[in-house]
Amino acid sequence: MTTTSIPAVLETAPLDPALAGFLAQAAxxxxxxxxxxxxxVARQIYRDLAAGLGLPAPGIVSASDRTIDGPAGPLPLRVYRPGVAQGELPLLLYVHGGGYVIGDLETHDKVCRTLCHEVAAVVVAVDYRLxxxxxxxxAIDDVTRALRWVAAHARELGADPSRIAVAGDSAGAQLCATAAxxxxxxxxxxxxGLIYPVAQHFSEPSPSMAENGEGKFLTTGVMKWFIDAxxxxxxxxxxHPDFALLHSTSLASLPPTWVATMGHDPLRDEGHALAQRIAQAGVATEHRHYPGAIHACIHFTAVSPVGNQIMVDLAAWLRVQLSRATA
Known part of the structure; x- marks a missing residue:
């Protein structure tokens, strides 16, 4: 597989009008x-926002909760299965975002149902400690434990242990890559699959932090709170390489990787730099840039179609990678 050429300069575009209206209303x-x-309180606000601003997820997906032994006690998982699929399916471990402080199985339920339907895979979401x-x-210890567990129990879940992928958004993207x-x-x-990943945060300031750190949902103030916590x-x-992916010396060990960046996201530049670094390490890398989008837009599918498009694009790429594993 060849590595997609990653542009040195990202495409620019005005903020999606629907997202701009949402941000103005929120302000x-x-x-x-x-x-x-x-x-x-912050966690409940995030749950309410995700529930209220996302389109209904595909209804043919079934979900069940279970608990495994985690590094420090019970570790909750939620297992999703597409209703019409037969036989052993690929398996996707999904790791939610939320800055390591907020986010849970409920905030990303619609995201996981959508990916389950679009990829036609068993999806397992992990409710790591916050x-x-x-x-x-x-958090990374819990996600690593979950990845090891799903690999060992894939057939119990109706999945093929030779076709396992991981994906996540924001902090969850950093966690799933590190676990891999x-x-x-x-x-x-x-x-x-990495949707607007955290890759270094404040250790090295970037232009996108200055451009988008206020008024575009993810602010410098909340990011500092997340990282300090x-x-x-x-x-x-x-x-630390288990936190700052751009300081990892092991990126060449990643499997094929898909990275999505948003034009109006404080994390845009570090996500772009991460895609470049992974490609330079010799990993087959696909970089998708959504120039009019903001951070967290996969939750805002009732506001703008861009969030759903990101998930559809990721799912299409995952289907190809997971089908290659059987070739």
Missing amino acids: AQGNPPLETLPPP APEHPFPA LRVRESIPVCAV YLGGRSELAR
Whole structure:
């Protein structure tokens, strides 16, 4: 497989008009910044937002909850299966975003149902521990444990253990890529899908942070809150390879990787740099840029179609990668 040419300069475009209207309406409401709220309140706001701004997910997908033994106690999972599929299916471990502080099985239920339907795969979502109650490395330890468990129990889930992929958005993208690197010698992960990934955050300021750090949903204030909570105030961890993917020396060990960046996202430049770095390491890399989109737009499918398009594009790529695993 050849590596997609990744442009040195990303395409620019005005903010999607529907997303611009949504952001203006949100600003007019005058709600307190998320980082000023107690974590349980912020988490409920995120659940409500994801439920209210997303289109209904495909109804033919079934879901069931279960719990496995995690590194520090019970670890909840949610297993999705497409209703019309037969035989052993590919398996996708999905890791939710939310800055390591918010997000759970409910915030990403529609996302997982959509991917389950579009990929025609068993999808397993992991409800990893959140900061500040559980700082680094709790989240990555949980995600790694979940990946090892699904690989060992794929057939029990009706899936093919030789066709496993991982994907996630934002912080979840960083976690799933890191987990894939952690298990690279024991589990043959076929593909990694990264939607607006966290790759370094504040360790190296970027133009997109300055351009998009206010007024476009993900702000510099909430990002600082997320990272301070997750790293427990330990600034020396900001370049740890299990947190900052751009400082990893193991990117060449990734399987084929798909990276999506948004034009009006503070994380745009680090996601772009990550795609370039992975490709330069010799990994087959597909980079998709959505110039009019913002961070978290996969939740806003009732506002703009771009979020759903991102999931459809990722699913199409995953189908190809997972079909190659059987060739």
